[in-house]
Amino acid sequence: MGGSSPRMTGKNRGDRPYISLMRPQDILMPVPAGLCCKAGGFHIDPVRPVERAVITHGHSDHARAGHGAVLATQETLDMMRLRYGDNFARSTQALRYGEAIRLGDVTVKFHPAGHVLGSAQIAVSCKDTCIVASGDYKDAPDPTCASFEVVPCDVFITEATFGLPVFRHGNAADEIGKLLASVALFPERAHLVGAYSLGKAQRVIALLRTAGYDAPIYLHGAMEKITHYYQSRGVALGELRAVKGMKKAELAGTVTLAPPTATSDIWTRRFPDPVTAFASGWMRVRARARQRGVELPLVISDHADWDGLTATIAATGAGEVWVTHGQEDALVHWCQTRGLAARPLDLVGYGDEEESETLPASEDEA
Amino acid sequence: MNRFAELLDRLAYEPGRNNKLRLISAYFREVADPDRGYALAALTGALSFKHAKPGLIRDLIAARTDPVLFALSYDYVGDLSETVALMWPTRPNGEESLLGHPSPQPSPARGEGVERNPGQPDRGESKATTTALSIPSCLEGQGGGYREHGVRERHRLHDNPPPPTLSEVVTTLRTLGKTELPRQLAHWLDELEETGRWALLKLVTGAMRIGISARLAKTAAAALGDKDPHEVELMWPGLAPPYLELFAWLEGRGEKPVNLDPAPFRPVMLAHAIEDSDFATLEPSDYIAEWKWDGIRVQAVFGRDARGHGVARLYSRSGEDITKSFPDLLPSLHLPGAIDGELLVVRDGRVQTFNVLQQRLNRKVVSPKLTKDYPIHLRAYDLLADDNNDLRELPFAERRAKLEAFVKRLGDVRIDLSPTIAFDSWQALTAARTDPASAGAGEDAEAVEGVMLKRRDALYLPGRPKGQWWKWKRDPHIIDAVLMYAQRGHGKRSSYYSDYTFGVWTENEDGEQLVPVGKAYFGFTDEELIQIDRFVRRNTTEKFGPVRHVVHEPDQGLVLEVAFEGLQRSSRHKSGVAMRFPRINRLRWDKPPREADRLETLERMLKPDAIDEALVTSGAIDGS
Numbered sequence: 001m002g003g004s005s006p007r008m009t010g011k012n013r014g015d016r017p018y019i020s021l022m023r024p025q026d027i028l029m030p031v032p033a034g035l036c037c038k039a040g041g042f043h044i045d046p047v048r049p050v051e052r053a054v055i056t057h058g059h060s061d062h063a064r065a066g067h068g069a070v071l072a073t074q075e076t077l078d079m080m081r082l083r084y085g086d087n088f089a090r091s092t093q094a095l096r097y098g099e100a101i102r103l104g105d106v107t108v109k110f111h112p113a114g115h116v117l118g119s120a121q122i123a124v125s126c127k128d129t130c131i132v133a134s135g136d137y138k139d140a141p142d143p144t145c146a147s148f149e150v151v152p153c154d155v156f157i158t159e160a161t162f163g164l165p166v167f168r169h170g171n172a173a174d175e176i177g178k179l180l181a182s183v184a185l186f187p188e189r190a191h192l193v194g195a196y197s198l199g200k201a202q203r204v205i206a207l208l209r210t211a212g213y214d215a216p217i218y219l220h221g222a223m224e225k226i227t228h229y230y231q232s233r234g235v236a237l238g239e240l241r242a243v244k245g246m247k248k249a250e251l252a253g254t255v256t257l258a259p260p261t262a263t264s265d266i267w268t269r270r271f272p273d274p275v276t277a278f279a280s281g282w283m284r285v286r287a288r289a290r291q292r293g294v295e296l297p298l299v300i301s302d303h304a305d306w307d308g309l310t311a312t313i314a315a316t317g318a319g320e321v322w323v324t325h326g327q328e329d330a331l332v333h334w335c336q337t338r339g340l341a342a343r344p345l346d347l348v349g350y351g352d353e354e355e356s357e358t359l360p361a362s363e364d365e366a
Numbered sequence: 367m368n369r370f371a372e373l374l375d376r377l378a379y380e381p382g383r384n385n386k387l388r389l390i391s392a393y394f395r396e397v398a399d400p401d402r403g404y405a406l407a408a409l410t411g412a413l414s415f416k417h418a419k420p421g422l423i424r425d426l427i428a429a430r431t432d433p434v435l436f437a438l439s440y441d442y443v444g445d446l447s448e449t450v451a452l453m454w455p456t457r458p459n460g461e462e463s464l465l466g467h468p469s470p471q472p473s474p475a476r477g478e479g480v481e482r483n484p485g486q487p488d489r490g491e492s493k494a495t496t497t498a499l500s501i502p503s504c505l506e507g508q509g510g511g512y513r514e515h516g517v518r519e520r521h522r523l524h525d526n527p528p529p530p531t532l533s534e535v536v537t538t539l540r541t542l543g544k545t546e547l548p549r550q551l552a553h554w555l556d557e558l559e560e561t562g563r564w565a566l567l568k569l570v571t572g573a574m575r576i577g578i579s580a581r582l583a584k585t586a587a588a589a590l591g592d593k594d595p596h597e598v599e600l601m602w603p604g605l606a607p608p609y610l611e612l613f614a615w616l617e618g619r620g621e622k623p624v625n626l627d628p629a630p631f632r633p634v635m636l637a638h639a640i641e642d643s644d645f646a647t648l649e650p651s652d653y654i655a656e657w658k659w660d661g662i663r664v665q666a667v668f669g670r671d672a673r674g675h676g677v678a679r680l681y682s683r684s685g686e687d688i689t690k691s692f693p694d695l696l697p698s699l700h701l702p703g704a705i706d707g708e709l710l711v712v713r714d715g716r717v718q719t720f721n722v723l724q725q726r727l728n729r730k731v732v733s734p735k736l737t738k739d740y741p742i743h744l745r746a747y748d749l750l751a752d753d754n755n756d757l758r759e760l761p762f763a764e765r766r767a768k769l770e771a772f773v774k775r776l777g778d779v780r781i782d783l784s785p786t787i788a789f790d791s792w793q794a795l796t797a798a799r800t801d802p803a804s805a806g807a808g809e810d811a812e813a814v815e816g817v818m819l820k821r822r823d824a825l826y827l828p829g830r831p832k833g834q835w836w837k838w839k840r841d842p843h844i845i846d847a848v849l850m851y852a853q854r855g856h857g858k859r860s861s862y863y864s865d866y867t868f869g870v871w872t873e874n875e876d877g878e879q880l881v882p883v884g885k886a887y888f889g890f891t892d893e894e895l896i897q898i899d900r901f902v903r904r905n906t907t908e909k910f911g912p913v914r915h916v917v918h919e920p921d922q923g924l925v926l927e928v929a930f931e932g933l934q935r936s937s938r939h940k941s942g943v944a945m946r947f948p949r950i951n952r953l954r955w956d957k958p959p960r961e962a963d964r965l966e967t968l969e970r971m972l973k974p975d976a977i978d979e980a981l982v983t984s985g986a987i988d989g990s
Contacts, residue, residue, distance in 0.1 A: 165431065166439045166452035284452065285443055286378050286564075291862075293381055330438045337432065 040103040056135025057119035075118025113137040114148030116199030131155040143206040156318035160326035169305040175298040190271035194260035194278040218243040220258035371565035390586035403608025409583035447567035591616030628669035629679040633828030637835035655787040660815040661710040694737040698778040706748035717810040758826035842929040863902040872965035889949030920960035927952040
């Protein structure tokens, strides 16, 4: 990433404002700590402690403890507090969707990303150039968070978790239909649904309620805190119970949400002949479901699928696309066939969600 | 087709053998002839379609998707059928076409799916119509009928023809000419949903790879009539799809089918690997020892049909008919009987190594030059039938005596006896195993891969009965090598970096360098696979398509302890050596790469006479 630093741009501006000289990479550039905005004096989703951090959403690979000042939505700040304790940062500031704030030479504005509760796309504007760092996002409807909003921009920074044309998530309601059909068919068995504890679990519960399932839903201990937080923010999830302390026989015919690792754990012995389900976009690929020993794969994802990624890129009108964590190669190639300037953004430390969702060893949410 | 697709889909997720059996049996019970028969044929690998080849499917998808996106997707998914099933452009439904979706084919240059919702990221609505068939596989067993109905109804609503039945697909594929096939296949793929497409493509390519062996499918069929799977196995070579008489018998509606094949396959008896601790409980005098020859285990059968015509057949140990690949052996099989033996290449009276035999394997055309340069030979271990007499109920010692007489009667240079090894104690046998050349194998010792122990009183029992036959392989060679490149695996391992290229140190003009000496993709545990996969992802220095360069510096990198069976010179490898059967023995996290082995160590293992005339030594070897 050569080129003039923001300071040099400032010097130029002293003589004469050459706005057209401002290049996107002068506004945001990847550094080892994360995406850095020198002109604004902050990093987006930094993976190392920094002075000032702007955070897209509460998943642990994006929201880390130990920064000086943190700017995020109220929900994201609350989730960080739940996970890391009150002293997760020296100071915090909440920003609402649609609200703008001036930081140094740039303006920062939040827009809903539709990923999880409180997830935001961060629009960074400097002069006439607008870059949107979308964090993780999905364009599919989700009753537990604000819907994704298309933000017109010059440069769109997109994730690529499901950046291959084999990933088409389909309708989440159909997947919930699969689950409910199985519950009806096996009233003597317990259904264990592996789901990421922040976001996915609550979405699955909300979808079950939408589908008319009104029996109590049981929760693994690791999900209680965050799920109750969702309820406190007005997300209707119906009657929830802790699975702890339940007798085995009482769990026949019930649905329990648990972190993915727990579903292959000795923890499952408390359930009568459990059916193991897993809610994840990875379930689209059979081998992935098999590797995990999943009997009932549910293709429900908090990330945009291939059609969603490509439709969103087109809709932003961005002429340049930076692609990060996931299957960058395919999405970069697609952009280029569309005449869009595109390049992979080598950011380290994200996309661990893939590993933790796939590899039993590293689910830190559990 | 949908019911069959659901079965395959469900089987793909079912890890337990008993549950798999239940699922297949339930399918056979519910589904009528001839569909279930074709399903059994598909599961046992008995179907093959002359013109339907993976290349054809690649062409179809290439005409509909961007080649780069296809390559990346295939690399990720690791299964051609599944990749194509997932990527296949879905036909637009009514509402979607209102959004301006161009009708059938997006231009080849485009990634498909894109135009579905131009500028309309929120598409919950339209998605609802595209995935209806991936309904819960667990509904199956009881609700199958109603679902099929639902699907058909949906199709009627959309004014589409119903998806084809399995029998339709099979009979059409059998009769259709090469030129009409692509269009028919594309038509079906348009009609079917994802699961159906996947199953159709599995069927067409004949590569099921869903963890179902032919044996398991036959066992499930046998369960239908509470029969012993062994009985089905014995009559199997005489049966043909769609197996109407088999199902009639299993359901008590018909006579037991008789295997009229004059040269039938008999299920093979296999040995257990012996452990050091086993010897304490074994008595040397109870056993006969012979060399374990490093070739291919086969069954060579000769019989006469009703009109007295002789039929000779060669079967692999799994019962596959491989007669066509070895026409040069057939004239030697001229006495009624069934020999269990090892296929070898013998040149000038010397048994060649497996590397040489490999030239004869998987050949479509067997040229006279091939049969002349690689003369095939059968080394006889056992006799299962002598004329019309079944010998399998006799003790091994008696069968051996009959075998010796049989081979003598044949009097053919291409067929000889597997010699026994004289021994009176385990120490004596240990010595023979360590040095086969001095213990009777002589110049053929190179082709010996260990010792076989057979109980004198062992009956010939199919499968791997306990305590009857033991195999005692030679110890593998071990080296410490450095992981250099990694590639994603296929099938069950797809998306994991599970194929590893490893290297050892050598000195050349650029100083100390690692030179690749082999590739391995098994030997590690599931837990180790996860560890290596993580290491690869975190320590990639460069990517070349599907290949990742993994850091390999003197102080940085991963040392793999590699076990292998043999070594030969190879001009195809930069290092000049090629390993046989290499696998990851252990991960040496504790060892810095600089302490890994050197190429000279491998070169010392090469015996001077192991140089094949066809192979040219490379520069790396000359240097030593």
